[in-house]
Amino acid sequence: xxxxxxxxxxxxxxxxxxxxxxxxxxxxxxxxxxxxxxxxxxxxxxxxxxxxxxxxxxxxxxxxxxxxxxxxxxxxxxxxxxxxxxxxxxxxxxxxxxxxxxxxxxxxxxxxxxxxxxxxxxxxxxxxxxxxxxxxxxxxxxxxxxxxxxxxxxxxxxxxxxxxxxxxxxxx
Numbered sequence: 001x002x003x004x005x006x007x008x009x010x011x012x013x014x015x016x017x018x019x020x021x022x023x024x025x026x027x028x029x030x031x032x033x034x035x036x037x038x039x040x041x042x043x044x045x046x047x048x049x050x051x052x053x054x055x056x057x058x059x060x061x062x063x064x065x066x067x068x069x070x071x072x073x074x075x076x077x078x079x080x081x082x083x084x085x086x087x088x089x090x091x092x093x094x095x096x097x098x099x100x101x102x103x104x105x106x107x108x109x110x111x112x113x114x115x116x117x118x119x120x121x122x123x124x125x126x127x128x129x130x131x132x133x134x135x136x137x138x139x140x141x142x143x144x145x146x147x148x149x150x151x152x153x154x155x156x157x158x159x160x161x162x163x164x165x166x167x168x169x170x171x172x
Contacts, residue, residue, distance in 0.1 A: 002017055002018060002020060002033045003018075003033065004016060004017050005017075005018065005031065016031070017033075018030065018031040018032055018033035019031070019032055019033065019044070020032070020033050020034070020035045020036075020041055021035075021041045021043045021044070022041070022043040022044045023043075032044045051107065051111065052108050052111075053105050053106060053107055053108070054070070054077075054092070054105075054106045054108075055103045055104065055105060055106070056070055056076075056077045056078050056079040056103070056104055056106060057073075057076065057078050057079070057101060057102065057103055057104070058078070058079050058080070058098045058099065058100055058101065058102055058103075058104040059073055059078045059079065059080045059100060059101075060080050060081060060100050061097075061098070061099055061100050062079065062081065062094050062097065062098040062104055062131065063094075063097055063131070064094065064095060064096050064097050064115040065093065065094070065095070065113055065115030065116045065117075066081055066082075066093060066094055066130075066131030066132070067081070067082040067090040067092070067093045067113075067127060067131045067132070067133070067153065068080065068081060068082055068090065068091065068092055068093060068094060068104065068106055068131065069081065069082040069083070069088035069089060069090065069091055070091045070092065070106065071088075079092075079094070079098075079104045079106055081130050081131035082127055082131055083127075083128075083129050083130055083131070084126075084127045084128060084129060084134075084138065084148050084149040084150070084151065085129050085148055085149075087147075087149065087171075088149075089127070089149055089151055089169050090109065090127050090151055090153060091106075091108075091109065092106040092107055092108050092109060093106070093107050093109075093113045093115075093131075093164070094106060094107070094115075095107060095113070095114070095115050096115075108166070109153070109154075109164045109165060109166040109167075110164060110165055110166050111164060112157070112161050112162065112163050112164065113154075113161070113162045113164055114160055114161045115160070116133065116160055116161070116162055117159065117160055118159060119133075119156035119158070119159050119160065119161070119162060120135070120156055120159075121156050121157065121158060121159070122155065122156060123135060123155065123156050124137075124152060124154070124155050125152075125153050125154060125155070125156060125162055126138070126150065126151060126152050126153060127149060127150075127151040127153055127169070133153060133162065137150055137152065138150040138172060140170075140172050145172045146172055147171065147172065148171070148172050149169050149170070149171055149172075150169060150170045150171075150172055151167065151169035151170075152165075152167040152169075153165075153167070154167075
């Protein structure tokens with residue numbers, strides 16, 4: 001429910017419902033209201049302000065919070081699960097579940113993945129398999145890790161939030 005305001009229009013006082021999303025120029029001069037998340041909708045913000053997300057079709061099912069690897073799929077930027085065991089470095093993550101073939105909103109590393117569970121506050125996390133995370137880095141001296149990707153993703157702010165950064169990775 002959006003709170004209403006009073007406005008004078010044509011000499012009369014009327015209730016007015018602020019917009020929660022913008023249709024562009026048609027909504028010029030209108031008063032915005034917070035959306036159901038308690039935030040301004042990105043459509044009400046000027047160009048260049050807001051999350052630097054990207055859209056790409058998912059080539060496999062992605063779960064909320066999964067780290068993804070963006071790649072060229074027959075000339076089209078696409079998203080699949082990042083995986084330390086098969087050369088798929090993490091280039092971002094998704095905050096919502098996405099079915100294969102559907103567009104995925106990819107959040108960049110350098111933002112907060114708030115769709116995880118079981119994290120330890122203050123602990124560093126690393127790329128795991130199938131879009132997941134590991135609490136310990138891979139051991140470079142373990143020959144069983146040869147060819148795998150050791151990629152630090154970020155530090156846990158809470159049990160559900162991983163503040164990510166665009167760290168470099170190493171192929172062991």
